[in-house]
Amino acid sequence: MDKLIVIDGNNIIYRAFFAMPPLSNASGQQTNAVYGFTTMLLRLIDEHKPTHIMVAFDAGKETFRHADYQEYKGKREKTPPELSGQFPLLKELLQGLGVPQFEIAGYEADDIIGTLTRLADQEKRQVMVVSGDKDMLQLASEHVTIAMVRKGVTDIEPFGPAEIQERYNLTPEQIIDLKGLMGDTSDNIPGIPGVGEKTALKLLHEFGSVEQVLERSDELKGKMKERVQEHADSAVLSKKLATIFREVPLEQTWEDMKFDGLHPETAGPALAKLEFKSLLERLKLDDGGTLSAEAASQPEAEVQVSIVDESNLTEVLSKLDEIKVLHVETHGDNPHHADVVGIVLASAEQQYFIAYDFIKTEAAQPLRDWLGDSAVPKRGYDLHRIDLALHSKNIAFAGAQFDVHLAGYLLDPTEANQTLSSLAAKYSMSYLASDEGVFGKGAKWKVPDQDTLSRHLARKCAAVAQIVPLQEKELSDNGMLPLFHELEMPLSRILADMEKQGIAVNADELKELGREFEGQIAKLAAEIYEIAGTEFNLNSPKQLGEILFVKLELPAVKKTKTGFSTDAEVLEKLAPYHDIVRLILQYRTIAKLQSTYVEGLLKEISDVTGKVHTFYRQTIAATGRLSSQYPNLQNIPIRLEEGRKLRKVFVPSEPGWSILAADYSQIELRVLAHISDDDRLKEAFVQDMDIHTKTAMDVFGVSPEEVDGNMRRSAKAVNFGIVYGISDYGLSQNLNIPRKEAAKFIDQYFEVYQGVRRYMDEIVKQARGDGYVKTLLERRRYLPEINARNFNIRSFAERTAMNTPIQGTAADIIKLAMVKMDAALADNKLKSRMLLQVHDELVFEVPPEELELMKKLVPEVMSQALKLAVPLKSEVSYGENWYEAK
DNA sequence: GAATTCACG
């Protein structure tokens, strides 16, 4: 038997706010009302085991009631800001918990609830309404119970028609008349002055309704008669206002209110975010949403899945034309050597599970042909990873048409949890078990029995099929379909090609470099121990701090959470005090090169290809940039010569070829010139001036000849600051100057570049209004903290609002250039290969006969990638290795 | 697993 619990969201959160002691999370955001609401919600779920839940909220300030009576709720105190800030938190948490909620513009929660209960009466469904508002009693019926919340939110007293009769000797409908007569100060409903609950009850028991009281007012006596007759209109209006509207145009159906248990994958993180540790414990969840035993037994969607083997292969092959969606389960963080756990193909009616052992067989060749056929469009989750994992097993994959992982990222690039199961939860689909629950995690990971496995993978496949159209709609609504289909989807295939290709590393040279570093490290360490008078773990900031600040009594300038800070900035300041400090700095530099780059890189060289094959992650960076892993080839040293030498080990994979690198010059400031439309900045780039020198001239008001090294350095820092979302404090730290001086620089800058100032103001304002910012190619980033009351949190969001369109558009541009470059290489049938992307740089390996062509083609394609109000400049260089291509 | 440090754009 279905059972719906409807919660009067506004009423309960209000009660919880005043009933709960203050409670805040680490960032200072008050959370007491959300906490109180949630404890009550969980208790209701526990005690009543609802199959459906709905939390209804008021929406909009004006409701139809104001048309009748402008003073409706007029005297009510404004919602305290400590409470209003908790509404979004509650709504987000409910979403995370998997508890349906809705609000309908122009109606109050009461009206939604009234309509739901009317429908429930018609359809004979059981409903429990949870509210602290006595008005709700008018909705009670054979099918509808009103759970009146008392004493804050701890006590609940159920009212059906019988209980109302017992308590007031009234029917549920007469509750409206009761309020019509007595009014309600909290809603500013007048009623009849001087008539309270007692009198109103007496009148109703005698006459039955407001109308009857008025009609037969002659039967009343004295003062009472006067009052009733004088305020007859008020009584009629009050009754009308007190009547819950029960005809709201609800689009939601019974199914939309289905509650299939808490969604642990998203409930865990949502509760953790609010720091509700006791609730996490109570639900036996961790902050990643590990399942409790009870939660793991949640009902799951039914799927039809058959196991593919030689006996039914012919039948399956005959159905391949109908397959639109597939899921390939992989295991392992690095997709270049991930295991393929199993494959599921899905048509509308049927799912087919293919074991890894079967796909490898001779008989399965037609299935492999299908997987590798670029003409067959495929939808799935993280197809980029699937491509690489299959490739490592010598199985080709092609035809990626819609990747829900990638789409999920575009729709919210800051969401860290982009698992399929969290996407399913986002679209309120039936519960999808987490991989962790099915496979276990860490050392305990294991493949379950084939029945469990095939059904789990089939459910994932079904989830993908359901998610695709929903994401398509959302992308379309956001104007992001071109970004998705014409940029990110094609790019994911290009990235996979680059990764499979890899870049050759000269392992012998790298080892030689390692031996040099090793010698230097040993020597430096010995000297340091000598001076310190003791041996200690140089890699331990804690032990180092002890030596520097306790033993040697150097002045501690900065502290971390756990003790003394010993980072490079601190050590630079300490260098004049003691010779040991320089040595430590040198040790740090070399030790970093040795552990991260020599040893780290050696570990990543493939014994199959002799190359390193990075993995570009397309769904990590909130701005739209790529990130690189296993190994990270986007942070190979360049700034210091000692480290830069490492670039010599990155070489062409074929004899006689060259490494060619091209990078955008000042792409972010050029993007800024374009989007801010600042004449002076645009002019600087049209003239192709040295931008930092130009900025120095403008900020310090001097001629080009007068710009000295120091001025240019300061101007460069100002330009960086502008791109990052400037603050005087940040600039003062960077330049090591007083804050006031930094503020003067910034003022000067904005005085000259007024278009930039206008952009910075406008983008923050726009972010406040829309809740997000976007790039030139419509990439979005939501900034919910832009309206935070906490200065730090808000300021961070403001800087992000300024920076993201700049960094993000630069990312759009180089991605576009990569798609165009890939096409240009193919169109011209070139042997040259694109190998790496480092945010504003592309690296290729080029055969000698194509070198001249590529030297022109690459910068040409890069600079023409997108038409801006200023030219895009790309500078190219080449050599026998990456070091020489500078 | 958190914290610290440091490599890159």
Add this chain to the structure above:
DNA sequence: ACGTACGTGAATTCT
């Protein structure tokens, strides 16, 4: 008054 520059990944130590 508030007190951080924007975006990443990897190695190491220590709880």
